[in-house]
Amino acid sequence: MSEKRQRGAKADPAADEAVYQAITRAIMDGRLKAGTKLVEQTLAEAFGVSRERIRKVLHRLGAERRIEIVPNRGSRVPSPSPQEIRAVYEAHRVLEAGVLVQLAHILTDDILARLDAHLLEEKAAAARGDRAASVRLSGAFHMHLVDALENEELSRFLRDLLSRSSVMVSVYEPAADSACAVDEHGAIVEALRARDVAQAIHLSRHHFQHVEQRLRLDRPQGPAPDLRALFSPEALAD
Amino acid sequence: MSEKRQRGAKADPAADEAVYQAITRAIMDGRLKAGTKLVEQTLAEAFGVSRERIRKVLHRLGAERRIEIVPNRGSRVPSPSPQEIRAVYEAHRVLEAGVLVQLAHILTDDILARLDAHLLEEKAAAARGDRAASVRLSGAFHMHLVDALENEELSRFLRDLLSRSSVMVSVYEPAADSACAVDEHGAIVEALRARDVAQAIHLSRHHFQHVEQRLRLDRPQGPAPDLRALFSPEALAD
DNA sequence: CAGGTGAATAATGTGCACATTAATTGGAAT
DNA sequence: ATTCCAATTAATGTGCACATTATTCACCTG
Secondary structure (H helix, E strand, O other): OOOOOOOOOOOOOOHHHHHHHHHHHHHHOOOOOOOOEEOHHHHHHHHOOOHHHHHHHHHHHHHOOOOEEEOOOEEEOOOOOHHHHHHHHHHHHHHHHHHHHHHHHHOOHHHHHHHHHHHHHHHHHHHOOOHHHHHHHHHHHHHHHHHOOOOHHHHHHHHHHHHHHHHHHHHOOOOOOOHHHHHHHHHHHHHHHOOOHHHHHHHHHHHHHHHHHHOOOOOOOOOOOOOOOOOOHHHHHO | OOOOOOOOOOOOOOHHHHHHHHHHHHHHOOOOOOOOEEOHHHHHHHHOOOHHHHHHHHHHHHHOOOOEEEOOOEEEOOOOOHHHHHHHHHHHHHHHHHHHHHHHHHOOHHHHHHHHHHHHHHHHHHHOOOHHHHHHHHHHHHHHHHHOOOOHHHHHHHHHHHHHHHHHHHHOOOOOOOHHHHHHHHHHHHHHHOOOHHHHHHHHHHHHHHHHHHOOOOOOOOOOOOOOOOOOHHHHHO
């Protein structure tokens, strides 16, 4: 007998997750550019799964705001407007202010030690000029701050925000050096160590202001959608 | 001819939304108690729609954390543990601290006027002993604070948190009077008017502490799930 | 030749039939 | 009587066939 599937066959239960992860990574890595249309049939053939499965994954991604779904018109990678980008960064800034307030109340030496360890990592990555690692660790710093509160709700919210801003940097190519970010991160930790909440918030706000200014929001609008046929099936499956 | 549906018939496009709203409301109003199992076939018959439609709505609700879905084992209304409840309230508290920081930067007389107007509404509801309205307006106050920032990300996050905490109060019946809440809300607005951020945060934190303490987290655990057959189809459809 | 209208094509939405897995019940053996 | 196992039942998961809607394109008309 061949591997032919029966009617209601139940294939790999982890297949959903695999497809979900693949598309998510493709979006976050910028391999799927903003505005690209995600055609169900094409994706189904690319992954070698049924269209229904793709469909389910797409709806999940839509619910998580990772893609845009317009009824009867399909799904596509969102191309956020400058306004939406500002909103995400502002949300991040507002959340971190609240996190810092709470962190000051439950701060332990253990938490500070972990933050210090992370800063060393960041500094090392910056020193050896590893840009990819720098970007990743820069986001991880803020995740560390939230994770210190050990609150799944808050961690999830920040994770969502970070995943969305990572899409944005792939649209509006940021100017390179995030070296200064390390120092700013360190300053925030120092303010925390001194239990100076107001100062920590102040530094955090300025930090975000710098990051936001680094984006090229001036001549954005339509980054030439270039949609359709830009995503190769084998590149997706990798 | 009858109203019999064809094979791939496309019924009311708003049917999804109707089912979604109905279930959401039923959960938030406490008509669907925590732990109740949501059987697809039963719901399909209750709403008079196909099981696939129910299925889609259920998955959407699951993605929004409004219900719990265990693969191959179905969906149910979550019965949050005391730990999860604390997490939600803490998240709310942390978010509001950040909101107050940002609000202090962009505060206008117009915003203050709207908050004052809301306080009057709350006071009126409390004065006439309308408990349902009081609870609703109490949540609305915090929504107003976030909405003043005009940031959809933050508003959505708080909306999620509120919808989850509303489920919780239906589990752990709170002691009645939320009268003092009005005064505490008013105090926060006054601190804002005086541009005293630290004081506003301080008051907000204490406010949440009061609300959280009002819940009966002492002898909770299993509120006697009582699942199956407690939800009447006609009560759902209302 | 421009602009719009229709048919043809492509892509999305949905009900249904069945597979699969969990829950339940009945019975036999110790 | 209790425990364990098999068979039945119930509920969830999935592929497929089609309907419906959007898009494209060719053709006709002014």
